[in-house]
Amino acid sequence: MKGFLLSLQSEFYKSRKTLGFWASILLPFILILLVSIGFYTHVDKLSHGPGMMLWLLFSGAVLNIMGALLLPMYAIFIAYSVNSIEHKADTWKSLFSLPIAKWSVYSAKFLYAVILVFLTLLLFALFSIGFGDLLGVLKPGLKFLDYHMEWTLLQIYFKLFLSALGILSIQFLLSLLWTDFLKPMGIGFVCFIAGVISVGVNWDYAYIIPYAHPMLALKSMMGTHKRGTPPTQIVIDIFTHDVYVSLAVFAVVFVAGFFIVQKKSVK
Template sequence: MKGFILSFRSEYYKSRKTLGFWCAILLPLLICSLILWGSYVHMRPAQPMILWLQFAGSILNVMGSLLLPMYIIFIAYSVNSLEHRADTWKTLFSLPISKWSVYSAKYFYSMFLVFICLLLFSVLTFGYGNLLGFLKPELKFNDYAISNLLFQVYLKLFLSSLGILSIQFLLSLLWSDFLKPMGVGFVCTIAGVIAAASHYKYAYLFPYSHPMLAITGISPKQGQAMQFDANLWNKEIFVSLIIAVVVFIAGYFIVEKRSVK
């Protein structure tokens, strides 16, 4: 456990001045701020539930369908790019820390950055929505409680992204250049969006479809007016978690075998 903590801390110090680290903070801030400005200019009074769905939906549609998978591709590569550029993989695995600690710390640090990014999205969506209601009192955002649904949706997005993260993390370990994992990830993301948008019945088996399925899986609660269910634990989430665990474990053995050559 000590080796894992040391490795995790090392990943933070190595990446804290990189674009990959700051994207986790700046991306939510930029997107939510732009949508706040657009909503302030163009949004008209309506039912509070409709206002929240318009505002939060604008952010979720931008983030969940295409941007989240591409962000994961970038984060997975950026965490490993320092070792690729400096050619320090053998040095890293020769340290008096277990290879499992080094490998898992890198993976969980990537997961941590994705979690921070989505957490900021959820906090800013909720905060900016209430700020919009304060700036334009005719938009009665405070009259509808959306916080529970909002945080469940972003948690669902996070869980749905773990399968993609495991695959892209492994690809970025195996390939030192950015174009190969980026190209594979981009093609798979487009295929996943098409599969989810066309309601292909087996789209839930393809991890790159999961973020979009996570958003479209929100449905009204039965028997409760103006309430929605995030459907947090559905089949695409379970598939995402299974893929994440299997690829994560398989990736360790692949990397360990390569590191001793």
């Protein structure tokens, strides 16, 4: 356990100056900043809407980009980034000749990737709330302060986090096994396209494809109110089919990866 915590600490220490780490913070910040600037400069068009509609518009703008495109790509990138740091420096051999159990090294790295994705999605929720409230203060015409959906946003992003774990675990293993960027990236991209198509055509079993999970997670949330009528309440169901599949894939790939690492020769 000690070796695991030391490995985790070292993961943070060595990656804190890399793009992989900073992307986790900058991505939500920049995206939400841009949407906020859009709202700030279009106060006249938006000022007649009720607080709830504003919040839905505001967070929806970010969520749509995130769920539909960015989150799967981001998971692919993070999985690559935490492994490539070792591939590039040729440090697998020294990591695996430390007096630390192999499972500690492996699971610390795995958890670190999970933490980065979690951090990003948490920041998405927090920045959404913060920037929304800030807009409400700066431009009282925008009635952001009339409505509160902090808890809902946290739930939505938590669901997105869970739905990304399947992709993250598969990509983590691919990036661990392959040195180059193109193979895991290419496979990830193709699977993601397949996921998009399966959701697009409303395939009943789209939920078995991990790469479709973030989109499905969003889709399942959109259906909670009828089109055309203004919703009065948003209900988030976190544990849907796709989230269960995502968690199952995550668990299976994590354990499989563990056995692969035990047996794998280090070049």
